[in-house]
Amino acid sequence: MHTLLPFLLAMVAAIVLLNMWAAKLRIAYPILLVIFGLLVSFVPGLPVIKINPDLIFFIFLPPLLFEAAWSISFKEMKRWWRIIGSFAFLVVFFTALSVAVVANYFIPGFTIALGFLLGGIVSPPDAVSTGAIMKFVKIPNTTSAVLEGESLLNDASSLIIFRFALVAVGTGQFIWQEAALDFLWMVIGGAGIGLLLGWIFVQAHKRLPTEASSDIALTLIEPYLMYWIAEQFHTSGVLAVVCGGLYMSNKRLFFLNSTSRIRGYSVWESFVFILNGIVFLIIGLELPEIVGGLRSEGIPLRTAINYGILVTGILIVARIISSYAAMVATMIFRPSATPRASSAKRRLMMPILLGWTGMRGVVSLAAALTIPITLENGTPFPNRNLILFITFVVILLTLLVQGLTLPYMIKYGKVFEDLIDEEKDEQARQEIKQKLKQHVYHFLKNKHENELHNHEGIERILKHWEEKNKTNESDWMNEKSKAIFIEMLESQRQFLMELNKDVSIHEGIIRHQLYQIDLEEERLKMI
Structure with missing residues (x-):
């Protein structure tokens, strides 16, 4: 041995x-x-x-x-x-x-x-x-x-x-x-x-x-x-x-x-x-x-x-x-x-x-x-x-x-040259990202509309997705806003799973976005 x-x-x-x-x-x-x-x-x-x-x-x-x-x-x-x-x-x-x-x-x-x-x-x-x-x-x-x-x-x-x-x-x-x-x-x-x-x-x-x-x-x-x-x-x-x-x-x-x-x-x-x-x-x-x-x-x-x-x-x-x-x-x-x-x-x-x-x-x-x-x-x-x-x-x-x-x-x-459309794949990725942004904005707006005017952190979350500006989490992220953020990420997952039912969308793109959401959730847990 x-x-x-x-x-x-x-x-x-x-x-x-x-x-x-x-x-x-x-x-x-x-x-x-x-x-x-x-x-x-x-x-x-x-x-x-x-x-x-x-x-x-x-x-x-x-x-x-x-x-x-x-x-x-x-x-x-x-x-x-x-x-x-x-x-x-x-x-x-x-x-x-x-x-x-x-x-x-x-x-x-x-x-x-x-x-x-x-x-x-x-x-x-x-x-x-x-x-x-x-x-x-x-x-x-x-x-x-x-x-x-x-x-x-x-x-x-x-x-x-x-x-x-x-x-x-x-x-x-x-x-x-x-x-x-x-x-x-x-x-x-x-x-x-x-x-x-x-x-x-x-x-x-x-x-x-x-x-x-x-x-x-x-x-x-x-x-x-x-x-x-x-x-x-x-x-x-x-x-x-x-x-x-x-x-x-x-x-x-x-x-x-x-x-x-x-x-x-x-x-x-x-x-x-x-x-x-x-x-x-x-x-x-x-x-x-x-x-x-x-x-x-x-x-x-x-x-x-x-x-x-x-x-x-x-x-x-x-x-x-x-x-x-x-x-x-x-x-x-x-x-x-x-x-x-x-x-x-x-x-x-x-x-x-x-x-x-x-x-x-x-x-x-x-x-x-x-x-x-x-x-x-x-x-x-x-x-x-x-x-x-x-x-x-x-x-x-x-x-x-x-x-x-x-x-x-x-x-x-060059047999597969005509079948590989990188621009189409990239366009699909960008469209999914844009749909996710719209989904997140409407999710926050519809579900937490009453809380948006009473909580500075949640207002900043909405502005983040509405204006696409980066914010410093340490200035505003607390347990309540973190919980809403994680709920928002789970909503994104469900949205992507529904989107994945479309046979024209390659599942690899969906899985990549899901992995990015997992990474975002892990980052939130470390704050």
Whole structure:
């Protein structure tokens, strides 16, 4: 333990430094983390980090999925649910099927069940990698919403495929009727348990005398409870966390105060960043052990690399084909939702760019590491090391090839140039600010009109919003005027939530304004 702890602390320090370096180089930090982990793995004398495969999902997936559910716009998900659902379920299944057929045909010893197992592992694109890359390029809000929604749901669909394939490999049989019933239970049961637990947690936050520190502590354990309880009922823990997280995210204004929201945002951002960093480092650190397993089975390294390249190519081609199919289906069944573009050439290039966003990462590694070493009868799990190595190659190639080239394709291809209207977004922000000012003025005028002439502080509040002049709070702010000010801020929140029902307003703008209101309330509390 005394030798492992300094190494773990050094890993966290390396994650922070590499993230700063990646920001300076303007590339996604997972790319540097994987390369660094790979280089470090060849340093002699370092302690070997081994994580129990049964704990991989439980340690990493629940908080990562929970945080993603809190970050995504539920309104945008409802608006684009058709294309999000098709990418998260149909495209994942088509990708897994493509990998299964190709692996069965080209890789010796790979049955269809093993192929589906590999397909379930490598089919879901990684949200962290895509999000890190998108920081350096500008894409339309619609495209961003689709990618975020897909990344939240495709983990569940791919892991369901993985679980069924694992059973088929272990038992040697696959009964469709039982599989269909099990699938329905995993989807319905997982979603139902997640929503029920989400409601219970919301009530606990509302009714218990919690403060910011206890609220944040509860949010840290809630995704683990959702996942664990759902798994005890043999349903999808991933779907439980996703659905429960979406429900709680949509209710955050009703059970968390401004202090809990602001501090919780910082805590969760740091927590998830460290978890992601550790996983991407582990990807690189695990390679020598995987290569050793290949050699023990007599599989040449060059052959295994070729298999990894083949599977990576299948993943990219399958996603691009799926993107074109989605575009054609949209043009046929919902022509009004067809993406705009200045030319047919740019419209035809869009599916290629969407297909090129399929970087793999955390979920694929976690799934691969959970493959048991032996079957129930004690025999070694077939081709386990080869599956692990192919997964590593897929993650590495998609991060390096797609991750490094995607920003340049978007920037110089100018495919999204016509769809990004910064002036329109800025105009929407200014209109919302102006509406908020009008709302505040009328709120104060109508609700506290009788008090305005009897209290100097409240009169100054009104003048502040009427004339937009800055005032010195220490000269006039007391408990009564502070209470009215906080009531005014709560009224602004309700006004913004009503405004958010307008589908033409991007929710990111609304969330930014809500965050500013939280900051203003915290500033008032410090006066």
